[in-house]
Every structure is written in structure tokens, then in C-alpha cells.
Amino acid sequence: MMVRRDTLARACMLDHPPTAYLVPVKRPDGVAEYEVTWDDLARDAAWTQERLQALGLERGHCALVSFSGHEGAWFQPVIEALRNLGATYGTAEAMGWDHARTRVFHRELDLHAVLGLSTDTLEALSGQVMIGDLFRDTPVILVRPGAAERLRAAGVRAGIIAPLGPALAIECAERSGAHVNRSEWHVSERDGVLAVAAVREKRATGLDEIVLDTAGRVLTERCACGSDDPRVVLG
Numbered sequence: 001m002m003v004r005r006d007t008l009a010r011a012c013m014l015d016h017p018p019t020a021y022l023v024p025v026k027r028p029d030g031v032a033e034y035e036v037t038w039d040d041l042a043r044d045a046a047w048t049q050e051r052l053q054a055l056g057l058e059r060g061h062c063a064l065v066s067f068s069g070h071e072g073a074w075f076q077p078v079i080e081a082l083r084n085l086g087a088t089y090g091t092a093e094a095m096g097w098d099h100a101r102t103r104v105f106h107r108e109l110d111l112h113a114v115l116g117l118s119t120d121t122l123e124a125l126s127g128q129v130m131i132g133d134l135f136r137d138t139p140v141i142l143v144r145p146g147a148a149e150r151l152r153a154a155g156v157r158a159g160i161i162a163p164l165g166p167a168l169a170i171e172c173a174e175r176s177g178a179h180v181n182r183s184e185w186h187v188s189e190r191d192g193v194l195a196v197a198a199v200r201e202k203r204a205t206g207l208d209e210i211v212l213d214t215a216g217r218v219l220t221e222r223c224a225c226g227s228d229d230p231r232v233v234l235g
């Protein structure tokens with residue numbers, strides 16, 4: 001135990017490398033990799049916390065966060081935000097095979113929020129339950145775009161949470177487009193597809209515009225929720 005404590009104490013004193021993740025981003029010309037630093041993650045978590053707070057999440061609430069192992073750069077800030085809010089959370093893998101975990105959390109916890117469900121998970125769940133019945137009474141449902149469409153068709157007022165290139169887009173209660181943090185990203189439209197560029201030089205993606213392979217448009221006027229963060233409407 002002594003040895004372990006010493007080792008941990010020493011590890012805490014070491015500078016960790018600034019890079020937390022390398023994220024692959026699909027562009028029309030192939031996949032590019034971008035660096036995400038620990039500082040980036042901390043700022044992303046602070047913004048995410050504001051967004052979740054605006055949706056009514058608070059201390060004591062329970063949330064389920066569903067994401068895949070390679071999506072840490074986008075979902076670690078979500079976890080951090082929930083932690084800072086004092087919410088209790090469970091995580092499930094976004095791949096369809098882990099859908100049973102979503103059901104267990106749904107049964108065992110009084111979920112206030114379900115964040116990040118994928119189309120695969122919904123697909124797997126819909127073979128067993130009426131997904132509308134499962135999620136209709138959950139106050140905050142933010143899922144992947146395909147899953148949102150499906151849930152809306154089933155009568156659930158689902159919003160969107162989704163990686164947008166290296167950024168994260170989070171829809172507010174107005175359900176009129178998913179917000180992107182304007183202190184970090186410029187979002188724009190290039191011939192019907194979306195593009196993002198970092199606002200700050202310290203963001204390791206660099207300031208070059210990253211054209212995505214995601215179709216959509218950008219709304220820049222202030223949202224009825226009061227936020228000036230631009231919104232993307234996908235599709």
C-alpha cells in the first residue's frame with residue numbers, strides 16, 4: 001500500500017501530456033485526426049454543464065449517458081458536467097449489443113435524462129418494448145439524430161446531442177436546432193454541408209475550417225431559449 005501511495009503521489013506531480021484524445025473526423029476527402037487537449041475538455045465540460053442546467057438538470061437527478069469507447073472526446077465533457085452538477089449517472093455503450101444496460105438503468109433508476117442513445121440501441125430496444133412508452137415520461141431526452149427522428153415518430157419529444165466534427169452539438173428545449181459553443185467554434189454552411197473552425201488559437205485543431213460530411217444549415221440569430229450560440233439543423 002505504501003508503495004502504491006508513493007507511486008500515485010509521484011504520478012500526481014508529473015506533468016501529464018497536454019493531449020487527451022486524437023479524434024477522427026469524417027471529411028468529404030477522407031478521415032482526418034484532430035487533437036483534443038485536457039484544457040479543451042475542461043472548457044467543453046463547462047459549456048455542456050450550462051446547456052444541461054438550462055434543460056433543468058440538477059443535483060440529485062439521475063442520467064444515462066450512452067456513447068462508444070472512441071467517443072470520449074465528446075462525451076467525457078458530458079460526464080464531467082453531470083458530475084459537477086451533482087447528478088448521478090450510469091453509462092451504456094452506444095452499440096446495439098449493449099441495449100439491455102439501457103433497460104436496466106431505465107428500470108432501476110428514476111432517470112431524469114437520457115443522453116446519447118444511438119439508432120442501434122433504439123433498434124435493438126424496439127424489438128422488445130414500445131420505445132415511445134419507454135421514454136415518453138423522461139424529462140430530458142437528447143439522442144443521436146437518427147434516434148431522435150425515430151423517437152419523435154413514436155411521440156417522444158427528443159432533442160439532439162451529437163458530435164459535429166470535433167465539436168459537440170446540444171439541442172435546447174426549444175427543439176429548433178442543436179447549439180454549438182460559440183466561444184470555441186465557428187459553424188457555417190458550405191454548399192449544403194456543415195463546416196466548423198476553432199475560434200481560439202489554442203485549440204489544437206488549428207484555425208482552419210473543417211468541412212464535414214454532415215448535411216445541414218446554420219441558424220445564427222438568438223434562440224428563444226436565450227442563447228446566442230449558433231444552432232445547426234441537420235439533414
Ligand SMILES: [Zn+2]
Nearest residue numbers: 172174223225
Ligand atoms: Zn436554444
